[in-house]
Amino acid sequence: MDENDARENGRRLRYWRLRRNLNRKQFAALMDRSVSWVDMVETGRRNLVRLPTIERAAEILGIHPDVLTNRVVATRTEQSVDGQEVLAVRAALGRYPVLPQADGPPVDLRKVHRQAEYLEQAWVSAHFTSVAQRLPALLRDAQEVDRNAVGADQLAARRALITAYRLASSLLLKFDANEVAWLAADRAMHSALATDDAWSLARAARSAARAMTSSGQQTEAVDCLLETTDRVRPELPGHEETLLSLYGMLYLAASMTAAEQENAALAREMHDEATVVAERMQPGFCAHQTYFGPANVQIHRVAALRRLHESGRAIEFAATINPAAVARLSPERRANFLLDLTDAHTRTGDFRKATQLLEQAERIAPQEVRGRPLGRGLLEALLRNSTGESARLVNQMASRAGVTP
Template sequence: MNVPDDLSIGERIRLLRESRGMSREVLAGMCAHSVDWLKKIETGERDLRQHALIMKVAAALQLTDASVLTGSQGVGQAIALGRLHHPGLPAIWDAVMTRRLAPAPVPDTGDVAALQGRVDQTWRVWHSSSSNRTEVLALLPELIRSAEGAVRALDGDGRRAALVAASDAYRLTGQATAYIVPSELAWVVADRALAAAQDADQPAAIAAAAWNLGNILRETDYPDEALQVVTEAADLIRPHLESAPDDWHGIYGALQLHAAVTSARASREGDAWRYWDAGNRVAKSLPASYVHPSTVFGRANVDFHQVSVAVDLRTSRKALSIADDLDPDVMPSVERRARLWVEVARGHLQRGDRTAALHVMQLAVKIGAETVKYTPAARTAAAELWRDAPRALRPEAATLAEQIGLQAVS
C-alpha cells in the first residue's frame, strides 16, 4: 500500500497494522513487547529509534524493506524472515533438531576427554577469530552429534563428563547462533545446555548454562526472567566457592556482570552498580592474568562491562571517561574487544559526536567484522550513523553500512 510521506513512524505502524487486520495485542506479542509499549509508539508518546526493534516490527508486519516504516529519510534495509541470515545455520538446525535414535558406538573415557578438548578448542576459536561465527558454526554440528552420542552410550562418571561437554557445546551453539536463529531453536539450545548440566549435577556447569539462558532471555525481551535465572544460579554456586577452582569463581563473576548489564538496561542504576561491584570483587580475588575460558571473565572483562553498564544507563560521559583509561589489547577475546568499541561508539552517539562514533565503529569492524555484523547494538549504531552522519562523512558511513549488511535504498 502507499504510505503518505508525512506520517510519523508510529502512524505508519498503526496504518499498516490496521490495513492487515492486526490487533495491537497480536503485533505487540509478535514483537515480544506489551500492548502499552506499542500504543505509546503508535500515538507518538514514545520514539522507536532502535534499529533491531524497527526490523522486528517490520518483519511482523511482513514488510520487505524497513524504509516503509522509517520513511524516505530513514534507513532502508531488506528484511528476511525477521532475523539475520548465515549460511551455516541449516547444518546447525539439522544437528540440533534431528536427533539420532540409533544406538551410538560406546566411546572410552579418553574419547570423552578428547571431546571436551575439542569443545574447549572451539570456544577458543570463538574468542580468537575475526570470522568467529562462520568458523564455529562449521565445527559445531559434529561436536553436537559426538556429545549426544557419548551421553547416550556411557553411564556413571563417563556419562557425567559427556553431559558437561554436551552442555558446553550447546552453550557455544547459543552464542554462535545469537540473532540469526529462529526462536524455537534458541530455546531448544538453551534448554538442552541447562538440562545436560543439571543431569551431570555439576554446579559450575549449571551456572554456566544459566548464564547462557540469561543471555537468550535478555535478548528476547525477558529481562526480569533473565535476572532471576542468573541470580538463582549465583545462589546455587556460591556455597561451593570457598574450596572451588578458579573457573567456578569465574562463572560466578560472569553471572554478576550479566545481572549488572540486565539491570542497567532496565534503568535500575543502583542494582546495576551493585552487581558490577560484586563482579569486580570476584576479579580482585583471582590472579591478575585469569580469564574464564568461555565467558572471558577476568580483570579486563570487568572493566569492559563498566563501560557497558554506564552506556546502558545513558551516562555517556562516565562511560567514555572509563574507556579512555582502558587498554583493549589486554583482552584476549577478539569478539569482546570488538564489542567494547561498539559500546564506545554508542557512548559517542549519546553525546551527539558522530565523527568519533564512526571512527570507533570502523575500529570494531577491523577487529571483529562478524561480531559487528551480527550484533544488533552495532547494527543500530551503524544505521544511526548512516542516517545522521555529517555530510563529509557520509561516504564512510555508507561503506560501514555496506560492510555489515545494511542495504541502501536506491
C-alpha cells in the first residue's frame, strides 16, 4: 500500500468514525488501541493494512470492510443512508422522555433551533446522510426542551419538536422505511394537535398525509390535508407572509395523494387550488424551506401526471415550465423533478433522453440517485434498455451507485 492509499484509507476511517459520532478516545477504546494510533492511521502516517484490524474497525463502524479500502465501494456507501442510521432514528423515536436527563446541563432551546434549521437546510440541499447522522441527537434534544419548556418558550419548543419529527418521517419515507416513518409522522401530528398553532398543524399534517399515503390510506390522507386547510384558512388574513406557503403546500400534498389514488379529477382540482395560492405569494413571504411558489406548483403537476401514468402529458407539461424558475428551487426539488421526467421518458421508450435527465439529477443531488430506491430503480431500468453512448453513461452512473444489471 502506497502513501496515497494510506491517506485515503485513513480519511475513510475518520469519515465513518465521525459519521457514527465517535470521538478518537471512544473509537480507540473500542479498538483496544491508543488515541495516538487512531491519529496516525487517520492522517495516513500508519497504514491500515492488516485484515483483522480492518475487519474489527468495520465491525465497530457498522460497515463492510471494503468501505475502508475500496475507492468505488467507499464513494457509493458514503452517499447513502444506511441501516444503522435508520436503526438509530428508530431508537430515538422509541424514547419517551418521562423523566429528566440524569446528567449533563439542560438542553438549550436556541441550540436545538439552530440544529433544526441546519438539518432542514441539509435536507433541501439533498445531503441526506448529514440529516441521518445528526437526527437522533436532534430528536432527543427536541423532546427534552419540549418537556421542560415553560411560558413563552413552550410554542418555540413544540415547533422544534415537530420539525424534528417531520425530518425523521421524510427521511424514512424517502428510503422506504415506511413503518417507522408513520410513527414519526404520528408523533408530529399529536404534538401539533396538543397546541393551538396553525403553523404546527400545517407542517405536521403534510407528514401524516405522506405516511398515510405510503400505507395505502389515500382517502384518509386527503381528508386530513383538507381539514387542515379549513383550520389554517381563517388565520391567513394578517398572517399571509408566514402561513401562505404552508397553506399552499397542503393543496400540493393533496394533489399528489389524489394522483397516487389515481383520482385525476381531484388531483387537478387540488393543483388548481395550489396555483391560486401561489399567485398570492409575494417577495419576502416565508417559504419555510418549502420553496412554495409557481415553479414548485408546476413541477408537482409533472409528478402528479407521472403517478397518474400519463407520461406523455407529464413530458409535454414539463416543456412549458420556465427552466430559470426551476433553477431557483432547492437541489432536492430540482433532482426530484428530473427523476420524475427520467421515469416519464423511460416509460415512453426515450431511453437516451432519460439517461441525460438522470445524469443531470446525479450532478445536482448525487444522494437522490445513488442512495434512494427510486433513483436506483431507474438505473436498473436504463441498464436493461440503453444502447450506445447512453449505455456507457448509464453504466458509469450504475457503477457509482453500486447497481448491477
